[in-house]
Amino acid sequence: MRVVVPRRMWAVHWEVMLVGLMVLVQVERCMQLRATHPMHGVVDSINENGGPYIGLVMAYPTEELALQSSAFFVPSSQIPGLTLLKVQHWDNGTIDGVDVIYVMTGEQTLNAGITVQILLDTFEIKAIVHYGTSGSANDSLNLGDVSIPNYVAFTGSWKWKEFKSAEGILTELKFGAFNLPEKGENLLATIEFTPQQLYSVEKPMEEIFWLPIEPKLFNISTKLQDIQLQQCVNETYCLPEAPKVVYGLRGSTADIYLDNAAYREFLFKEFNVSTVDEESAAIVMTSLSNGVPCIVFRGVSDLAGGDEKLSSTSLSSLAAVNALSVAVDFIGLFGEEAVINDQ
Template sequence: MKPLLSFLTLALSTSTALAGDEARVAVMTAFAPEWKAMQDKISERQEVDINGIKFVLGEIEGKDVVVFMSGVSMVNAAMTTQLAIDNFNISAIVFSGIAGGVNPDYHIGDVIVPARWGQYLEAVFAREVEDGKFVPPSWVKVEWPNYGMIFPRAVDVVQPDGSIKEKFWFESDPELLKVAEKVASEMNLQDCVEENKCLTHAPQIRVGGNGVSGQAFMDNAGFREYTYKTFEASVLDMESAAVAQVAEINQVPFIAFRSLSDLAGGGEGENEMATFMGLAAANSAAVVTAFLKALPDTDSE
């Protein structure tokens, strides 16, 4: 019993010390290229390890930040977001990463900043009752058109009073979106990779609209078209909607910047992510850095 009590005392004292630190903007990435693109932006570095996750405390453009990599997937994203909120004084959460483009008017290299996020693969897989027709259980409320056996549905979200609320969309913070809109009107983005392969369209920053997230890498033209038509989605990824949900429950402002590395199955030939993920990660990191610089100072008391 004594070792357990010692461990709990140490964990509590560490958590309390970190939580008492000055307010910081959490800057998240999902995997190595996104993480690497943020590293040279950080000054006054201090590293903290919690449950094997490296949290880098420091400054970016004069703003106090804690930068960390969640790992790919909805579960990893939700877990590390809550871990950051529990251990640091988080004033806002900013995600910097790459994604697949869904809106056919958008192009690789664009940075998309959606106004809201949904979990488009939260679903019922329905049984086939006759040739080509799928019917979900009678107790399922059908809110969205299905894709074959896949019937999307809202997430059950536990409220502070213990009640359950069905919810599909989780909003980005409106004040943070205003800052993003200002930044979008003032900067240009990278359009060539190191191998001198250049994009055919000058990348743009596009603020607003819908983003969706799910636990699958998407590279299918048919499902991409369905996703665009059903959810009016501009972009899809594997983390942002999970982070948005955790942020909302904890009442922490959230915004995600996602640069298109590929077209989620809409491009010609093999998926483009391997070619353009470095460029996309750099564009997202550049916009996030400019965003942090433009972010108003807040009282950290």
């Protein structure tokens, strides 16, 4: 089995991130910026003059560039954006008449979770919309397609087990089953996938593996089936089939850039996972911890090692544009639903 190589060798574990988020949650929303903070008055003005907002969250520069290159986002004429923590920039405006604050988190779970927590603590946020690119672990999910999952899981939390040890509670990955050229025993033994500890508002701690997408938001998204997605990368290269929106699949998140056919096959077989990424579960878990609804849109940019020929073609921009298009149409529908409910 070829080793799946992390994009960056982070020493920080998922559990450490949870502890940090638990501390942040204890601080009352809107009190995160102390009165002496130079941006305190600006944040108050943004919350008073607009919102509550949709928090639009992306992770990679390619995904932010897709938004900036479009005409979807209209910056606020009063306070179009601000920078907190010296490096984190937040943009304030509207999409299809709906108040939106968008932010790029940076890649991987730690950056994504912390950024969303700061977003929720600082601004009046009524829902989180996350879009981005992903790899496909499902042969029926093609390049350019956009997945709207109803569950995501963090599949990067492992318990290493001794060679020939007893089976665990959750799914195990037996390395020997993927030895090349033949299956056989492997002294690397086995890893057992572990659940996460979810701390949410006014609820006891819960161990959970599959994180649910907010059903109300998911139901609104089912009205986007007929959206036309981009099929051509450029004038000379187009995908063989028109991309589509796919509902109700499952997504996997880990601090791993997955380019391994064996591990891809394992995730699909054992967990019925269709997409793989590095941020979605962290964003959904942070939203759940704060009691804020969240939905995820992931465009397929590669096949996670499933097809070397196709995956070598860069389709990140097309996947990002398609995921953004679905997210923008969803925000428009969300705004319409809010107007109807207020009447």
